[in-house]
Amino acid sequence: xxxxxxxxxxxxxxxxxxxxxxxxxxxxxxxxxxxxxxxxxxxxxxxxxxxxxxxxxxxxxxxxxxxxxxxxxxxxxxxxxxxxxxxxxxxxxxxxxxxxxxxxxxxxxxxxxxxxxxxxxxxxxxxxxxxxxxxxxxxxxxxxxxxxxxxxxxxxxxxxxxxxxxxxxxxxxxxxxxxxxxxxxxxxxxxxxxxxxxxxxxxxxxxxxxxxxxxxxxxxxxxxxxxxxxxxxxxxxxxxxxxxxxxxxxxxxxxxxxxxxxxxxxxxxxxxxxxxxxxxxxxxxxxxxxxxxxxxxxxxxxxxxxxxxxxxxxxxxxxxxxxxxxxxxxxxxxxxxxxxxxxxxxxxxxxxxxxxxxxxxxxxxxxxx
Numbered sequence: 002x003x004x005x006x007x008x009x010x011x012x013x014x015x016x017x018x019x020x021x022x023x024x025x026x027x028x029x030x031x032x033x034x035x036x037x038x039x040x041x042x043x044x045x046x047x048x049x050x051x052x053x054x055x056x057x058x059x060x061x062x063x064x065x066x067x068x069x070x071x072x073x074x075x076x077x078x079x080x081x082x083x084x085x086x087x088x089x090x091x092x093x094x095x096x097x098x099x100x101x102x103x104x105x106x107x108x109x110x111x112x113x114x115x116x117x118x119x120x121x122x123x124x125x126x127x128x129x130x131x132x133x134x135x136x137x138x139x140x141x142x143x144x145x146x147x148x149x150x151x152x153x154x155x156x157x158x159x160x161x162x163x164x165x166x167x168x169x170x171x172x173x174x175x176x177x178x179x180x181x182x183x184x185x186x187x188x189x190x191x192x193x194x195x196x197x198x199x200x201x202x203x204x205x206x207x208x209x210x211x212x213x214x215x216x217x218x219x220x221x222x223x224x225x226x227x228x229x230x231x232x233x234x235x236x237x238x239x240x241x242x243x244x245x246x247x248x249x250x251x252x253x254x255x256x257x258x259x260x261x262x263x264x265x266x267x268x269x270x271x272x273x274x275x276x277x278x279x280x281x282x283x284x285x286x287x288x289x290x291x292x293x294x295x296x297x298x299x300x301x302x303x304x305x306x307x308x309x310x311x312x313x314x315x316x317x318x319x320x321x322x323x324x325x326x327x328x329x330x331x332x333x334x335x336x337x338x339x340x341x342x343x344x345x346x347x348x349x350x351x352x353x354x355x356x357x358x359x360x361x362x363x364x365x366x367x368x369x370x
Contacts, residue, residue: 007099011053024217025053029099031216032056034121036109036137038085039063040072040198041151042127044205047075049212050093050100057093057100060117061086062108068368072198109133111265114140123147123215125208135183136265138163138176142256147215150176150227151208153196158204158230161242162211162222171249173224174242183263200232276348278335278361280369286335294333294359299347300367305339308370317343320350333359341366 014020031054035042038061050057065073065080065088073085080088086104093102109117114136118124124146126137134152141148141164152159163175207228214220227240245252278286286292287309298307298314315323328351336344345362352360363370 005098010097010099014052019219020217024219027216027218028053028213029055031123031212032058032121033123033125033212034058034060034118035125035127036060036133037127037129038089039069039127039129040196040201041153041205041208042125043073043075043085043089044202045125045127045151045209045212046089047093047096048206048209050097050102052209052213053097053099054212054216055099055101056121057102058117058121059086059089059102059104060107060109061089061104062106072196072201074198074202109136111136111260111263115144118144118146121146123149123212125149125151125212127151127205127208129153130267132183132263132265132267135176135263139256139260139263142172142175143253143260145172148175149208149211149215151204153201153204155195156197156200156232158200158207158232159227160204160207160211160223160230161227162215162224165215165222165224167224171244174226174244177259178242178244179227179240183265197232200230203230203232276345276352276360276362277341277364279364283335283363283370294335294361297334297336297347299336299338299343305367307337307367311337317347317350320347324351324354328355330355330358333361335361335363337363337367339366340368 011025015022015025033049033054033056035046035057038046038059042059042061046057046059061084063085064082065076065085067081070076070078075092076085076088084106086106090102090104093100105117107113118140124137124141126134126148128134134150138148147165148163150159150161150163163173165173167173211222214222225242225244227242229238229240247255286294295312296310298311299317300307300314313323313327334351336347338344341362341364344366348360348362351358
């Protein structure tokens with residue numbers, strides 16, 4: 002690797018009176034963990050590494066997929082099928098010799114989260130899993146760590162800094178002050194609902210900016226509020242948050258009980274096996290001349306090609322209307338979507354009223370066909 006001068010690389014930052022060499026050394030000494038190396042995590046990681054954050058741990062169990070590339074722009078075609086955390090780690094090493102970067106390809110869980118984040122002062126939530134977001138939030142409260150939250154929904158992005166120590170000696174609001182309980186219904190992520198790649202980059206950079214402000218002690222972090230940014234009209238709304246009026250010890254006790262009782266697992270992990278049909282069984286059905294299933298698409302992406310014949314296309318929000326007008330209780334139905342999440346939600350919704358009707362969701366969706 003070409004030998005470079007640290008002074009020259011960070012000159013534009015240290016020239017800032019608010020940063021200087023003291024602030025730059027703070028960056029160098031800081032240890033962070035980024036959970037999720039997709040659209041948010043990859044952008045935040047690279048900008049923080051380029052800013053001089055000295056210790057970065059990357060956590061992601063997934064591999065690069067072709068459908069990731071439009072918004073996870075630091076991955077290349079030749080990276081498809083390779084572990085995201087490992088590829089991102091190599092990229093960071095190629096642009097900065099001043100960062101100690103480590104990675105794990107393990108999925109973060111209730112069993113390993115405490116050990117995985119132990120060495121870091123700031124945690125970045127760059128995941129698209131609601132249970133994991135609550136897991137990170139709860140553990141950060143229990144372990145006195147700062148959580149920089151990022152989330153996406155179509156054209157909207159959400160950013161906040163949770164659990165930051167304030168001058169009062171109390172920590173700022175956390176995720177449960179905004180949304181006390183993990184939603185009990187499936188909430189489709191950006192893979193299912195779609196997202197514009199620019200909002201992904203905007204929110205990732207806001208997360209990185211939060212880290213730099215916190216470490217340098219400058220500006221005003223987004224605390225005790227949740228910033229909601231809409232990329233279509235550039236509007237910003239700040240949802241005010243108020244933490245519970247309780248002592249630190251009472252809060253720790255409450256969150257300890259929450260941590261014990263929650264399993265922090267995706268709802269989709271608890272799918273009933275008899276409501277799914279495997280890809281192999283589905284393909285066998287399609288080979289039959291007169292199969293006795295109606296195939297219903299609930300794909301939200303209008304551009305998504307469906308490589309087999311469907312009998313109807315509906316949206317999940319209008320499934321009640323479809324039941325009233327076109328559903329026949331005596332028929333058998335297979336619901337399909339892009340990845341198998343929305344189709345399962347559709348099956349479960351119809352099943353509530355028609356328990357005896359054969360209803361199945363295609364496992365893995367059209368992408369796995």
